[in-house]
Amino acid sequence: MEKLKSLVPETLRRSIAASAADDLPRTCSSLADFLLHFEPFQQMVRDLADPEVALCGKNKEAALEAKQKGNKCFLRSDYAEALDCYTQALRVAPMDVDEDRNLVTTLYTNRASVLQKLGLLRECVQDCNRALQTSSNYAKAWYRRGKANASIGNYEDAICDLDVAKVLELSISGKRQIESEMKIISDQHKSTIPSEQDNENNSNILDELRQMELQCVTTPEKGRGMTSTSDLPQASLVHTEDPFAMIILKPCRETHCHYCLNELPADKVPCTSCSIPLYCSQKCRIQAGGKMCWDYPSNQNILENLSANLEKYIVDTTLNVESETDTEHIPEHKHECKGVHWPAVLPSEIVLAGRVLVKSVIKRRGSTDTFHLSEISIVILISQIRVNSMTIVRMKSIDHHGLEDQFGKLTPWGEGLTSNMEQVKVGQAIYISGSLFNHSCQPNIHAYFLSRTLFIRTTEFVTSGVPLEFSYGPQVGQWDCKDRVKFLEDEYSFRCQCRGCLNVNFSNLALNGFHCVKPNCPGIVLDSGVVNIEREKLKYLPRIVSTSSVEPHLQVEEFNTDEINKLAPHVQPNNVFDINPGFCLKCGSYRDLESSSAAADKARTRIRRLRDAIVSQDVSSTVLLDALSSLGLLRSTFFAYNRSIAEAEDNLAQAFCLVGELQPAMEHCKASIEILEKLYNPNHIVIGYELVKLSSLQLSLGDRAAADSINRLYQIFSCYYGSHTYVIFPYLRFLRREKHISSLEDQLT
Numbered sequence: 001m002e003k004l005k006s007l008v009p010e011t012l013r014r015s016i017a018a019s020a021a022d023d024l025p026r027t028c029s030s031l032a033d034f035l036l037h038f039e040p041f042q043q044m045v046r047d048l049a050d051p052e053v054a055l056c057g058k059n060k061e062a063a064l065e066a067k068q069k070g071n072k073c074f075l076r077s078d079y080a081e082a083l084d085c086y087t088q089a090l091r092v093a094p095m096d097v098d099e100d101r102n103l104v105t106t107l108y109t110n111r112a113s114v115l116q117k118l119g120l121l122r123e124c125v126q127d128c129n130r131a132l133q134t135s136s137n138y139a140k141a142w143y144r145r146g147k148a149n150a151s152i153g154n155y156e157d158a159i160c161d162l163d164v165a166k167v168l169e170l171s172i173s174g175k176r177q178i179e180s181e182m183k184i185i186s187d188q189h190k191s192t193i194p195s196e197q198d199n200e201n202n203s204n205i206l207d208e209l210r211q212m213e214l215q216c217v218t219t220p221e222k223g224r225g226m227t228s229t230s231d232l233p234q235a236s237l238v239h240t241e242d243p244f245a246m247i248i249l250k251p252c253r254e255t256h257c258h259y260c261l262n263e264l265p266a267d268k269v270p271c272t273s274c275s276i277p278l279y280c281s282q283k284c285r286i287q288a289g290g291k292m293c294w295d296y297p298s299n300q301n302i303l304e305n306l307s308a309n310l311e312k313y314i315v316d317t318t319l320n321v322e323s324e325t326d327t328e329h330i331p332e333h334k335h336e337c338k339g340v341h342w343p344a345v346l347p348s349e350i351v352l353a354g355r356v357l358v359k360s361v362i363k364r365r366g367s368t369d370t371f372h373l374s375e376i377s378i379v380i381l382i383s384q385i386r387v388n389s390m391t392i393v394r395m396k397s398i399d400h401h402g403l404e405d406q407f408g409k410l411t412p413w414g415e416g417l418t419s420n421m422e423q424v425k426v427g428q429a430i431y432i433s434g435s436l437f438n439h440s441c442q443p444n445i446h447a448y449f450l451s452r453t454l455f456i457r458t459t460e461f462v463t464s465g466v467p468l469e470f471s472y473g474p475q476v477g478q479w480d481c482k483d484r485v486k487f488l489e490d491e492y493s494f495r496c497q498c499r500g501c502l503n504v505n506f507s508n509l510a511l512n513g514f515h516c517v518k519p520n521c522p523g524i525v526l527d528s529g530v531v532n533i534e535r536e537k538l539k540y541l542p543r544i545v546s547t548s549s550v551e552p553h554l555q556v557e558e559f560n561t562d563e564i565n566k567l568a569p570h571v572q573p574n575n576v577f578d579i580n581p582g583f584c585l586k587c588g589s590y591r592d593l594e595s596s597s598a599a600a601d602k603a604r605t606r607i608r609r610l611r612d613a614i615v616s617q618d619v620s621s622t623v624l625l626d627a628l629s630s631l632g633l634l635r636s637t638f639f640a641y642n643r644s645i646a647e648a649e650d651n652l653a654q655a656f657c658l659v660g661e662l663q664p665a666m667e668h669c670k671a672s673i674e675i676l677e678k679l680y681n682p683n684h685i686v687i688g689y690e691l692v693k694l695s696s697l698q699l700s701l702g703d704r705a706a707a708d709s710i711n712r713l714y715q716i717f718s719c720y721y722g723s724h725t726y727v728i729f730p731y732l733r734f735l736r737r738e739k740h741i742s743s744l745e746d747q748l749t
């Protein structure tokens, strides 16, 4: 692709780059004309579309080779490697429905053995199901399913599985062995007390989604946007939606399901017609690609000698998922499957545009409208995708079992939760209604994803008619106004008109502010970048602060009294000096920002060194002491709520944790939270993440304040994720359970 791009004449490239909207039809047509008559382009399309040459065709020889490798790994007990080999073999194995026992059946059965060895018993049962769906008379697969079902306590299924295996087994000795195993399982079954069902969290999402009346309103500043016709309490679910079209991002192609975007399990399911996508289940495979071309084998020949119950059991086991799956919607992968697999070679936005087009074409079939697409509409579509698509993110999962161990032993939280929560970008999607929500750097709603479904919740009480806006990325508290404005202009090509950017705001000044040169003065000193963007807003500030209330002739709605109150202690109430870079807003003293910045940069370099040491898990006392003295310098140079101080405190908390000194770790963690509470707000999700770290340290130290921290973080997460809190942050259960255990211990002592 890059090579092809470099072959487009420079003049043509320049004329397209410099095109105004009116010129685009002409310049784009020139590019289309050029490519249509350009032989290397034609050849590339031919190569990509040729199933023989293309990357994604099935290949029986390659599948057999990978299978052999898998068998060898299995024999030398290298199960992890065997798992990879069988999965690779399944990706390229063709579905030979004519053969008595096709390769796919054997591969799923072999992989089931590996999964059994690895203790992944549910996954083992799934692979047996897949094997039986292609060859229902395969005794070995029924037998393995029975053994795995017995191990996870599904005794009734296990007995049925072995019963079928016994019928299919040809040798008398084999039948006897199965019979004796059935007897053992049956005895185990009788001695087992049925366990209580975990009924928690079965709430129906649709029940939660009240009949919110959202309406689309248009303003000159932001175009269309969404509001509610009634007041909305905090944490209300206001919108859910499945994407019109979606694409998995390239870095996640081997790790996440290509349909639902959840992390892939050990029993990955490849596409039956090509070798590219991987799914977490058959259901996702079918949703993505539609029902595939092969038919299920008939069960007729094995059903003859069986009881009616067992007959029904076989039918249920071998036909379950496929027949139940709703395939009404338009499958995204189907038109890309076989021949060339475009997502492997083209940029995500182009593939997404292709999926939008296919869906539109299919939807119009049957309607009388004709569908005509010119080069210019494709260009518009692609640029609209840039503006309107949403990036689907996932919270990187924490290993719960590891967590449980840590709680069990109450060991220090070195590698656990004192590190920051990480989000992974997994997909890009078009949501038809979701893309009508505008951006705010101080949002009042929060968007998140469960598999590919978008959910939107209020994070504060929202009065009817107030715009509902989530953040497209930057937020007040994270960056100052000029950085946010620049980011949004670069990434989304609009100048932000949100409340966080238009109004006076404490964080916009504090985040990168300097300390006054007088050590005891609480005033803020601003640099020229901040002054330039804030000067207009600050013009009214001294008068507002001096009267402690907003003067009637000023536009009241533009001033948030909470923000003014936060600023009041740090600025001079009387307008006696100008707002200039380097001058304290409280006492007017001058600070030489050039030399202060140079000194602060050195301190930040030493903090970065500490960060590197944390990453390599090798924190020496020299690095730690250096960082501590740098923190002192940052505190005397920067304003008390400057973000660099919060970051230094956070790094020190992690470093002390790593070296096993939990008390100072906890103090630094608290200091970081104190700053972030001012920059964001005390109930912001960022504070929730910090409280996870703090509470885990408090638990390790046996500090009773852990209970309050855990309650607080639970409140914050519930406000952002409502009934999905535990689905998104499963470890919160462990924290709450541990809090409960500590409080019981307190009662005992």
Ligand SMILES: C[S@@+](CC[C@H](N)C(=O)[O-])C[C@H]1O[C@@H](n2cnc3c(N)ncnc32)[C@H](O)[C@@H]1O
Pocket (backbone or CB within 6 Å): 221, 222, 223, 224, 225, 387, 388, 435, 436, 437, 438, 439, 440, 492, 493, 494, 495, 496, 497, 498
């Ligand atoms: C995903 S669309 C939102 C819906 C859009 N307003 C419409 O009329 O279709 C994003 C576009 O909305 C506008 N927009 C969204 N948030 C904005 C904001 N805070 N300030 C100014 N324009 C905004 C920008 O034009 C941006 O490119």
